[in-house]
Amino acid sequence: MxxxxxxxxxxxxxxxxxxxxxxxxxxxxxxxxxxxxxxxxxxxxxxxxxxxxxxxxxxxxxxxxxxxxxxSGLDNIRYVMALPGSFQIIWNTLIIAVMKIVVGLIVPIVVALMLNEVRKELFKRTVQTLVYLPHFLSWIILGGVLIDILSPSYGIVNQMLNWFGIDSIYFLGSNDWFRPVLVTSDVWKEFGFNTIVYLAALTGINPTLYEAAVIDGANRWKQTLYVTLPGMAPIIILTATLALGQVLNAGFDQVYNLYSPQVYETGDIIDTFVYRIGIVDAQYGVATAVGLFKSVVSLILLSTSYFLAYRFANYRIF
Amino acid sequence: MVERLTISRRLFIGFNYIFLALLSILCILPLVHVLAVSFSSSSAAAAGYVKLWPVEFTLESYKYVLGKEEFFESILMTIKRVAVGLTVNMVLTILVAYPLSKEVNKFRGRTIYAWVFVFTMLFNGGLIPLYMMVKYTGILDSVWALVLPQAVPIFNMILLLNFFRGLPKELEEAAFMDGAGHWTTLWKVYVPLSAPALATITLFTMVFHWNSWFDGLIFMNSPHNYPLQSYLQTVVIQQNFTSASLETIAELSKISDRTFKSAQIFLGSLPILLVYPFLQRFFMKGIVLGSVKE
Structure with a gap:
């Protein structure tokens, strides 16, 4: 049964x-x-x-x-290669992007370290609030602001230079000044954001490490050097490796809203070039060829950077 | 921890405070200056008398801007775009993030789907083919052209996916035990529990749609359909370099070009300034969200 x-x-x-x-x-x-x-x-x-x-x-x-x-096979690419200044455009893109990456990496680290030394919470929060406001504004707004304050005739920056006895500079129309303006204004917009990221990493450092360092006789500077910085190393390595994927992105939004034919020589980048020949001149095939070239190189760079980030910072997208 | 302050330490602290204070003031001074210009009389602005406080206070430029039909048309378009875009983006982000947050043994095909989505972050067809696609699908010149091409914001989706994964598995198992299917579990368990993550993504998405300008410029044939930031691009930025038409020159002779632009810059950033306190509160959470991984 x-x-x-x-x-x-x-x-x-x-x-x-x-x-x-x-x-x-x-x-x-x-x-x-x-x-x-x-x-x-x-x-x-x-x-x-x-x-x-x-x-x-x-x-x-x-x-x-x-x-x-x-x-037409590779005719479009050959046509672009034959244009005078096409290598200048690639060079402009690389140099602008790399300068932004390097300065944009160093400034937030320094500011985060300095903020980390601040003991007054209210002051700390106020500084954070003020420095990352520009991150949320578009390049239309910030471009409009920059065009106004950098104007050679009424701009307040040149007024201050004149006050110190320096002649007015046409920042946005000068090939000597255009790239520094791009890098500075990009850092102005973005460093607050990254500072917060680094500060978040700093709060994760085990306090007993500092206590141990104090017992070993380390002063504040030594603590920063041997505890804080190594504690930040993983996130710094991660940011640096992920930045590798961005070396062809010099910032279309920013450049497009600030440049003019006077500064094409130093400021024209791949993305603005694609826009001009594609949308303005309606050379669709040529513009797509240049865009495709950029996409393929970017794919290789991005894959490499994600691989490196995975390998050295144990980073996974999801 | 009580520490004895040496003289050099005191000097450093003093310098540190001063430097950080100057740095933060420097960050917003340009914005304050432009705001002051927008409230100044056109002659004072043109002569460069305005520093950080309005000179000969007037609301003329605001009256002029707010009286312009194009300005209102573009604001309406932006509101439309934020409303439609936010709805589409949020629904699709949730719908894609939930299945992809499952383990592969609970959702066959997850890996392939995940790669199909992530690959779009690594590679794109470029500007012209996208324009052609928007044209072929017949959405050129409509609000859908500003919404559909980026209907699934991959970055936000991954943020939410990681948040979903951080929720305890027991909740889901309990729901299944009680006979709930995936739809019920998603809307009754996952979505209510993810309120902080969803609030963060909502704010980011709103800011994204408010700030976007390039798609408006290329996908809208008629300037009457420009969203606000695209419209501002044409009046604040382009006019600076291209020669203005006779008509606008006549218009502008009544009012200083500069105060007029400044007023528009301020109005264009006003909504962001208004939601900024909320953005700021959710901002830290957003960063922490991305790091919740298992």
Whole structure:
């Protein structure tokens, strides 16, 4: 009798196990449905343009469309390479991006270390509030502000220079000054944001390390050097490696709103160049070829930087 | 910890406070200056008399800006874009983050889906193909052109995904035990528990849509459809370099170009300044969110 019941139970369990896979699939079906709308949209608006980028290899004619335009191989790239100043544009992009990365890495670390020494909470919070306000404003707003304060005729910066007996400088129209202005104003906008990131890392340092350092006779400076900085090292390494993926991003929003033909020589970057030949001159194939070149190099750089970040800072995107 | 202050330490502390105070003032002085210009008379502004306080206080430039039809049209478009964009972005962020937060043995295909989304952060087709896609799908010149191409903000999605993963697994298991499916679990368990993360992402998304200008400039054929930041780009930035038309020159002779621009700059950043206290409160959380990983 008992045996019979056990056998029945085994039979029931076995019959349940067979469609388990099917049931699991049914239970998971909503997960697929949830993803679907987002998936369709990125397929259309992210992967669609990736396929559309084949017009980089066409003598693209909007009237004939993507399927009937003549194939031209690498002509578009050759055409751009032959343009005078195309290497200058790549160089401008690299030098502006690298200067921004280096200065933008050092300034927040120094400010975070200095803020870390502040004992008055109210003062600390006030400084934080003021320095990361520009981060939330667009380059339209900040560009408008910069154009105003740097104006050679009425700008307050030049008024101050004049007051010290220095002649007015046309900051946004001078090839000597344009890059320094880009780097300085970019750091102005973003250093507050990164300072907060570093400060958050500092609060994670184990206080007993400081106590041990004090017992070993370390003064504040030594503590900063041997406890605080090493404690920040992981996040600094992470920021630095992730920055590698950005060396072709010199900041379209900023440059586009501040530059003018006078400073193309030092300030024209890949993204502004693509915009001008693509949207303004309507040379679609050529613009796409340059954009594709940038995307491919960026893909390699980004993959490398994520790999390095994973390897040396144990970083995973998710 | 009581520490004895040496003279050099005192000097350092004093210098530290002064430096940080100067630095933070320096950060906002340009904004204060532009605000002062916007409230000054046009002659004082043109002559460069204004420093940090309005000279010959007047509301003329604000009256002029607020009386312009284009300005109101663009504000309406921005409100529309923030409303539609926020709704679409938030719904899709939640809907994509939830399945991707599951372990691969609980959601087959998760890895492939995840890569399909993350790859868009690494590679893009470029400006012209995107423009063509927007054109082919027939949304050019409408608010959808400003919303659909970035319907799933991958970075925010990953933020939320990591937050979902940090929630205790027992909650989900309890919900399944009680017979809830994935939809119920998501809306009744995950979403209510993620309020802080969702608030952070909501604010970031609003700021993003308020500040975006380039898509408006290229996807809108008619300037009447420009959102505010695109409109400001044409009046505050472009006019600086291209020669203004006769009509605008006549208009501007009545009022200083400079105070007029300053007023628009201030109005364009006003909503951000208003939500800034909230942004600031959620900001730290946003940073911590990204680091919650298992």
């Amino acid at each position: 008992l045996n019979k019941v056990t056998e029945d139970r085994i039979a029931i369990v076995e019959s349940a196990a067979k469609p388990a896979k099917k049931r699991a699939w049914k239970f998971q079906l909503p997960l697929h449905l949830m993803i679907l709308p987002g998936l369709l949209l990125i397929l259309v608006y992210s992967y669609g343009p990736m396929l559309g980028a084949i017009i980089a290899f066409q003598d693209f004619n909007p009237a004939r469309g993507i399927f009937d335009s003549e194939w």
